[in-house]
Amino acid sequence: MSEPAAVCYKCNEVIKQRIITALGKTWHPEHFACKDCLRPIAESTFNIQNGEPVCSDCFVRNYSGTCFGCKQPIIERTIKAMEQSWHEECFVCAGPCKKPLVGTSFYERDGLPYCRIDYEQLFAARCAGCAQPITENAIVALNAKWHRDCFKCKRCTAAITSSSFAVEDNQPLCPACSG
Incomplete structure (x- = not known):
């Protein structure tokens, strides 16, 4: 018993010579x-859109997103973050460290992602x-912010824990040193 003849999905004709098998x-x-x-499509790799084959050129032109980081088309895995699309390797901290942020928590500032350390170094309030x-x-x-441990008497360096303190040269003085 012979195998049933292969029929072309496009033209419904029997395929007698070379056969391409793709998408089932x-x-x-x-x-x-x-x-x-x-x-x-002559390449060995192709893309699929709505169950139909799409050549690489048309896929890039018509279906791939553009990476917010490098502005190039995204053909592989897409990272969606901050209402933007990114290549996985382009979704990195915008601060000096440039660490990858995929799968981690991050901070956003002016539309850019930052790791916690760089965000704090660049944008957090500074202790007086x-x-x-x-x-x-x-x-x-x-008129400033202080770490609890840094709010100390200018003279004796004791922590000021009371709500009343004196001021000398815009620095706090504890009640004992101001008296």
């Missing part, structure tokens, strides 16, 4: 064509005592 169908080589430009970023609760006094 058989095709004459000249009928395995891009659904958009209608040119035969030590000049380091303030990432937790702060004391607001003397």
Whole structure:
């Protein structure tokens, strides 16, 4: 018993010579064509759109997104973040470290992603005592923000924990040193 003849998906004719098998169908080589430009697909790789073959050129032109980072077409995996599309390798911290951010939490500022460390170094409020970023609760006094541990008496360096303190040269003084 012989195998049933292969029939071309496009023209419904029996395929007598070379057969292309793709997408679960058989095709004459000249009928395995891009659904958009209608040119035969000769490459070994192709794209699929709505179950139909699409050549690489048409896929890039008609279906691929553009990476927000490098402005080039996205043909492989797309990262969606901050209402934008990115290549996986382009979704990195916009700060000095340039670390990959795929699969991690990140901060956004002016439409750009940042890792926590760079975000804090670049944008967090700075302590008036030590000049380091303030990432937790702060004391607001003397028109500035302070780490709790940095809000100290200018003279004796004791932590000021009371709500009343004196001021000398725009620095806090504890009640004992101001008296």
